[in-house]
Amino acid sequence: MRAAVITFPGSNCDEDLQWALAHVCGIPADLVPASQETLAGYDAVFLPGGFSYGDYLRSGAIARFSPIMTAVQDFAAAGGFVVGICNGFQILTEAGLLPGALQWNTSLHFICAPAPLTVVNTATAFSNHYADMESVTLPIAHGEGSYYADPATLAELEANHQVVFRYQDNPNGSIHDIAGITNRAGNVLGMMPHPERAVEALLGGTDGRGVFYSLLNATKGAAAHVAG
């Protein structure tokens, strides 16, 4: 498996993700600038946290127009694995690759804190390494992390088991305690908590490794995905 981590101008978790993937989990990972237009040769694409384009206008609203996003759309349409973390999740909803939207936390403050989560669907490419209903703690660090979807979309999300992670102690007002979802096809994940910040015991925990190991399982034996 080879991963691409997209660096948008203003991304600030891109190097952390690369460290977690390559250094800790042994998954080769390249930083790919958002100005690039192809994702050929990668098995998974990560949209990292940060403040892409300053998050001016609205989180992720400008990043979705980056040149690389056409390639990300094509990659996802062809069944490639796409993971958006924090700002990456916001970008994926802005780009229409995931339903719903992320609003300001109900406190109207940025929150940096450990968030206990429940893995509510382990039948995905991003969560198969976890036990069903496993409790994990991943850090959150966001101002606009309150997930919202209209009732119809929400019903669809639940009916299709697209919710992967739920907060145990909802920190931001997310509807249905949603912390992470996939698209209908199950190849695109968006999550507000940061798995890449929870891969080393020295830094407080390794619960985040499961996301990366799950993808390793999912891509095992598969040839490099070619898109764009």
Add this chain to the structure above:
Amino acid sequence: MLQVELSPEEIRTAKPYRQWDMTDAEYDRFTQLIGHLPTFTEVGLASGMWSEHCAYKYSKPVLRQFWTKNENVVMGPGEGAGAIRIGAGKVVVFKAESHNHPSAVEPYEGAATGVGGIIRDIFSMGAKPIAVLDSLRFGELTDPRTRQLLDQVVAGIAGYGNAIGIPTVGGETAFDPTYARNPLVNAMCVGIMDEDQLQKGRAAGVGNAILYVGAKTGRDGINGASFASGTFSDSEAADRSAVQVGDPFMEKLLVDACLKVTNDHQDILVGMQDMGAAGLVSSSVEMAGKSASGMALDLDLVPQREPDMTSFEIMLSESQERMLLCVAAGHEAEIQEIFARYGLDAVVIGRVTAGHQYVLTHHGETVCDIPVSSLTSDAPVYHQAGQQPARLQAPAPDWQPVITDVTATWTRLMNQPTIANKASLFSRYDAQVQTNTVVLPGSDAAVLRIKGTDRAIAMTTDSNGRYVYLDPYIGGQRTVAEAAANLVASGATPLGITDCLNYGDPTKPEIFYELETSAQGITAATKVFNTPVISGNVSLYNETNGTAIYPTPMVGMVGLIEDMTTITTQDFKQAGDLVYLVGTTQPDFSGSEIQKLLTGDIAGRLADLDLATVKHQQDLVLAAIQAHLVTAAHDLSEGGLLTGLAEMAFANQIGADLRVAVPTSWLFAETPGRFLITIAPENQPAFEKVLGSAATLLGRTTAAPQVTIAAPNRTFSASLADLHQAWEEGIPCRMN
């Protein structure tokens, strides 16, 4: 702002420089130095460059006596930031800076741009910024204005630091009415780099290019350095245009691009400096001054955000996110290409010239032609004479608390904003981005691992204006000793300090006495703790309606942990551990939190501090930690032993059963140099062998979430739940 520029003759008679806090005598001195009547631009530049903020004209004699060099210091004061070796070919680069005046007027932008400015000082050295800390002082939260200041200062620090992707890992926040109208916002940034890549802010080599990089210049923060060197009063409206506006997205691009240049193009980069206080003039003339070069700039080439800016405005604007580079002639395009990749302006605005003149042209006219040194080394330095304030000549008799209900008093103390949990504030900062933070905010010091090495560094900020107010010399000593104790408790060997010296108007002999005497105390302590001063800044004129804040030197200290398995936190780890007190408890209540709580004021004398003993005890604690004998360590400071004990118990809800030999009221004393330590019982012989008589066994930690203390005069208990609730609610309940 004057829209019509006066002629040199008109300036001499109308004296517009007075509104920029330049005196008639300084004007005369400047005229003499440059050999002609100064133009409007020239006198404006002098007012900025000769401000206390840039020239340190009142504080220089004080700063000169700091101890600034030991065998590990690679770069001392005078550059963007100082640097100290940490082994493995790397240096830690750090500096602190105040942004008090802007934060008082426009707290969000004031705090945000304070963070932005100190980050630029770090990467201007070629270092990757890895952490931000802050030291904040406010009035009491009973005042709605203070609540707004606190909320907005925290929002500003978060807004900038979070977006740029540098974790805010620590700091301190305290409250006292002395800061009501003049809050203190001091920010510190820490960076890491290879020693052989260290940059300097210099412009040398005739013909080499002066490259302007980053954001365009606007009319924000015009002559902010002079603004920062004035005082506040009710009669003058605060000057909003003197506050800058920050753009962390721009700065993120700027950091990445500048580090790309320093990493990959050292051969063609001559020097780099941040445009901070006094903007373009300060950065350019200092770069020329350091290499005794001349410089010529064409202001028409400076990227401008607004039309019709005057040369005065262009040169003294403090627009944020701008850097000045000196690049070898012929290689400009290579550097410009890198900045273009990040979407940043990079424009050649001038050249290094032969001789020593600083020449500016604007709209084809020469608007400034003066010796470089007239703005730098020839700026005035005033040798003030200090006078001991009357309060220190006849201090109040020492006060002793009479406490009938210890548990109730303890609970009230935990609820005091200065003591209470700051999590509602620091949880708004991203403390983990860059994935290096081993010890998060809330312990004695923040600890970060250095990727690619087996080392970690610890860092802290400390200040206590109350102690310094009661005794500037001992207060200065205690500030350094406290910072060192925070690092030692984390398992780190202190390396060096940066400081922000926050004081009132230095032209008042009593204020100068406070500055000079506390600096002497700091110097004495830094020599004992082997922590030279490698950088810092001075914030004077912190006065409102003629009344100064408490003299408040802030010390930012960095330490080294060579073995990451020895990183230690303050939390009790398990029931049954033995609890020790290192140091002895004396009835030290002058300037204490308990004195403030029970009397509403502070008064009295500070006991002499035996630095050698304090240092010796710190060495013993560190030795025990390094020998893996310690499960938790916490330095005792504000609030004394009971506060420290509660802080250790909270995280894991582990109680303690202790016996002490002092009266219960002494458990609130703030005797410096003490630690609480826990160890596993099986390590008792080894621990006592290391500590000897320096440590006293007090008792054990308990599974029951309750603290019971037997003292000679009485035994009392407190439930952790009650203490914790009081501590948790201290700030949030006052903010609503």
